[in-house]
Amino acid sequence: xxxxxxxxxxxxxxxxxxxxxxxxxxxxxxxxxxxxxxxxxxxxxxxxxxxxxxxxxxxxxxxxxxxxxxxxxxxxxxxxxxxxxxxxxxxxxxxxxxxxxxxxxxxxxxxxxxxxxxxxxxxxxxxxxxxxxxxxxxxxxxxxxxxxxxxxxxxxxxxxxxxxxxxxxxxxxxxxxxxxxxxxxxxxxxxxxxxxxxxxxxxxxxxxxxxxxxxxxxxxxxxxxxxxxxxxxxxxxxxxxxxxxxxxxxxxxxxxxxxxxxxxxxxxxxxxxxxxxxxxxxxxxxxxxxxxxxxxxxxxxxxxxxxxxxxxxxxxxxxxxxxxxxxxxxxxxxxxxxxxxxxxx
Amino acid sequence: xxxxxxxxxxxxxxxxxxxxxxxxxxxxxxxxxxxxxxxxxxxxxxxxxxxxxxxxxxxxxxxxxxxxxxxxxxxxxxxxxxxxxxxxxxxxxxxxxxxxxxxxxxxxxxxxxxxxxxxxxxxxxxxxxxxxxxxxxxxxxxxxxxxxxxxxxxxxxxxxxxxxxxxxxxxxxxxxxxxxxxxxxxxxxxxxxxxxxxxxxxxxxxxxxxxxxxxxxxxxxxxxxxxxxxxxxxxxxxxxxxxxxxxxxxxxxxxxxxxxxxxxxxxxxxxxxxxxxxxxxxxxxxxxxxxxxxxxxxxxxxxxxxxxxxxxxxxxxxxxxxxxxxxxxxxxxxxxxxxxxxxxx
DNA sequence: TTGTATGCGTTATCAC
DNA sequence: GTGATAACGCATACAA
Numbered sequence: 001x002x003x004x005x006x007x008x009x010x011x012x013x014x015x016x017x018x019x020x021x022x023x024x025x026x027x028x029x030x031x032x033x034x035x036x037x038x039x040x041x042x043x044x045x046x047x048x049x050x051x052x053x054x055x056x057x058x059x060x061x062x063x064x065x066x067x068x069x070x071x072x073x074x075x076x077x078x079x080x081x082x083x084x085x086x087x088x089x090x091x092x093x094x095x096x097x098x099x100x101x102x103x104x105x106x107x108x109x110x111x112x113x114x115x116x117x118x119x120x121x122x123x124x125x126x127x128x129x130x131x132x133x134x135x136x137x138x139x140x141x142x143x144x145x146x147x148x149x150x151x152x153x154x155x156x157x158x159x160x161x162x163x164x165x166x167x168x169x170x171x172x173x174x175x176x177x178x179x180x181x182x183x184x185x186x187x188x189x190x191x192x193x194x195x196x197x198x199x200x201x202x203x204x205x206x207x208x209x210x211x212x213x214x215x216x217x218x219x220x221x222x223x224x225x226x227x228x229x230x231x232x233x234x235x236x237x238x239x240x241x242x243x244x245x246x247x248x249x250x251x252x253x254x255x256x257x258x259x260x261x262x263x264x265x266x267x268x269x270x271x272x273x274x275x276x277x278x279x280x281x282x283x284x285x286x287x288x289x290x291x292x293x294x295x296x297x298x299x300x301x302x303x304x305x306x307x308x309x310x311x312x313x314x315x316x317x318x319x320x321x322x323x324x325x326x327x328x329x330x331x332x333x334x335x336x337x338x339x340x341x342x343x344x345x
Numbered sequence: 346x347x348x349x350x351x352x353x354x355x356x357x358x359x360x361x362x363x364x365x366x367x368x369x370x371x372x373x374x375x376x377x378x379x380x381x382x383x384x385x386x387x388x389x390x391x392x393x394x395x396x397x398x399x400x401x402x403x404x405x406x407x408x409x410x411x412x413x414x415x416x417x418x419x420x421x422x423x424x425x426x427x428x429x430x431x432x433x434x435x436x437x438x439x440x441x442x443x444x445x446x447x448x449x450x451x452x453x454x455x456x457x458x459x460x461x462x463x464x465x466x467x468x469x470x471x472x473x474x475x476x477x478x479x480x481x482x483x484x485x486x487x488x489x490x491x492x493x494x495x496x497x498x499x500x501x502x503x504x505x506x507x508x509x510x511x512x513x514x515x516x517x518x519x520x521x522x523x524x525x526x527x528x529x530x531x532x533x534x535x536x537x538x539x540x541x542x543x544x545x546x547x548x549x550x551x552x553x554x555x556x557x558x559x560x561x562x563x564x565x566x567x568x569x570x571x572x573x574x575x576x577x578x579x580x581x582x583x584x585x586x587x588x589x590x591x592x593x594x595x596x597x598x599x600x601x602x603x604x605x606x607x608x609x610x611x612x613x614x615x616x617x618x619x620x621x622x623x624x625x626x627x628x629x630x631x632x633x634x635x636x637x638x639x640x641x642x643x644x645x646x647x648x649x650x651x652x653x654x655x656x657x658x659x660x661x662x663x664x665x666x667x668x669x670x671x672x673x674x675x676x677x678x679x680x681x682x683x684x685x686x687x688x689x690x
Numbered sequence: 691t692t693g694t695a696t697g698c699g700t701t702a703t704c705a706c
Numbered sequence: 707g708t709g710a711t712a713a714c715g716c717a718t719a720c721a722a
Contacts, residue, residue, distance in 0.1 A: 009716080025718080034692080056402075056404040056715080058717075059716095060402050061697080085421075116442050119398055121400070285573060366700090366710085367710075373700095399700070401698090403701075406702085406714050407702095
């Protein structure tokens with residue numbers, strides 16, 4: 001297919017088709033301007049040589065890249081992959097490639113990735129940041145690369161952002177538990193350096209106070225991460241509380257924690273929801289698939305990603321652009337982990 | 346920081362530092378060759394201007410990219426993300442970026458992604474293919490881009506590959522169930538177009554025959570995908586089997602199916618493992634986290650990815666290269682879904 | 691409609 | 707130790 005070792009370039013195609021280099025370029029970028037006859041000749045030559053355009057050269061010359069990037073906060077959490085899936089769909093529609101990176105909660109890894117992405121001159125960066133106030137985010141934006149914060153609202157409206165109202169999410173979760181008659185509730189989550197955690201817990205406390213329930217009956221069990229293992233650990237601590245002071249329900253800051261707590265509790269012989277009701281956050285697929293299906297505060301995961309991608313593309317398109325903070329409304333999905341006979345499944 | 350709108354280039358840095366363009370390049374690529382004094386001067390200029398090297402230009406000139414790519418088969422399956430994590434770690438060590446794409450089981454999407462990756466001139470492609478015999482894989486390889494098949498062995502040794510022995514995996518799963526005294530077992534999985542599925546089921550049948558058990562007591566429940574939803578559906582079909590012909594155990598071709606089956610069974614009032622024992626495949630984190638912890642055939646997920654990345658790098662490094670088929674040995678992890686008092690947790 | 695020429699930002703080979 | 711200079715592969719303005 002290709003004679004020498006080198007991968008064929010436009011020049012080779014031009015020679016093979018007996019046209020000039022510029023014409024080959026034209027069939028790729030403005031096919032309407034070249035006559036059907038020569039176009040077909042060129043296309044045949046491309047096929048025969050196995051020509052594949054060199055994207056680096058294209059980008060260098062055109063000055064514009066065809067890739068987006070998403071920097072995930074936690075690669076072990078399916079929630080972020082669902083968000084990524086939404087981004088990918090939007091990228092697909094715009095005929096863009098998507099770079100996916102993972103910071104796994106570490107600011108230094110995040111910085112390394114962002115630096116690489118700048119070197120690649122990506123068209124836009126979507127990110128669920130370790131810390132939305134970190135200076136390297138602002139720097140990227142200052143360079144003219146659109147940045148959109150996902151699942152968190154950017155500090156001071158410096159960027160576009162797409163998120164659900166986490167405070168409201170915390171509210172409806174605890175409100176739901178209160179409606180079921182619970183008067184001692186655990187809130188499980190951490191680290192508090194994560195804004196999502198802070199706000200969800202804040203919502204829980206708000207509504208608890210508004211219901212006139214005593215603050216000491218809302219028991220905070222801090223965790224070091226939003227993981228299944230930490231959920232189990234919280235479960236052990238919860239079991240250690242003397243029976244008559246022990247909460248009869250728990251609100252977890254995400255589904256991973258809730259799943260861990262659920263497992264530990266069942267393993268310890270508790271009945272869910274009779275002895276302990278549990279509500280999570282995110283509504284990942286595995287929440288519904290747990291052996292005791294998990295009630296959860298649903299975020300529109302794919303939609304979040306899709307909307308974020310649209311914002312970044314809009315900003316990249318240039319023209320007048322106003323940063324916007326898109327806020328979705330979370331929704332409680334009640335399942336068997338909180339109600340004996342759930343209406344919704 | 347930067348006066349005009351353009352992002353600063355080496356030329357700008359050179360001007361600012363009062364040196365030539367070549368010297369700036371030298372401080373980036375062979376710092377030892379430039380005197381400490383001028384080096385520092387150049388570095389200061391870079392910092393002041395906020396210079397970021399243009400990777401496209403670098404790649405065009407150097408002829409070599411600094412990125413790897415992984416094309417996943419199913420973005421909804423945590424197994425592949427764990428593999429990806431392993432790849433990313435290896436890429437990190439080699440100072441490479443990682444492109445992650447998802448075919449979601451569709452050959453056309455896979456082809457689109459591969460085409461893009463060729464345009465990007467990635468250094469290597471790791472892929473869990475829809476079909477390892479597809480011609481576009483061979484074409485990429487023919488172009489001199491190393492291809493490594495992940496979680497599947499490549500056809501006829503045309504590529505390197507890294508996988509576990511799926512036949513053996515199927516064997517140990519069913520052997521385990523037989524040891525627990527089960528004499529009617531369901532095997533759940535599909536579509537059979539997936540090699541992983543074919544081989545796991547094949548292993549199950551092999552060992553069943555070797556144990557001298559009648560073939561009609563190994564009941565095949567085909568599924569249309571390896572998903573939680575399909576697992577639930579299989580559960581419904583299983584429940585429809587007349588009680589005295591109904592299997593007392595099930596082997597699922599992956600954990601997603603097993604989780605779905607588990608949920609459906611518990612919901613239908615079955616006790617696991619007393620009424621139905623279940624063993625899955627992959628040992629994703631959620632297997633252990635299920636309310637009835639799931640027995641599963643463990644694949645070394647991260648290791649798979651890491652090893653694959655090493656192979657692709659080795660091949661990319663040039664020199665004499667022999668395609669190898671790495672095969673890991675799967676391992677049964679027995680948990681509460683098959684044994685009442687599991688030794689391993 | 692097609693061909694020619696120039697430059698994108700970088701690296702690397704030379705002279706100096 | 708440093709400075710000119712020629713590619714790399716492609717897109718585009720302009721000439722033919």
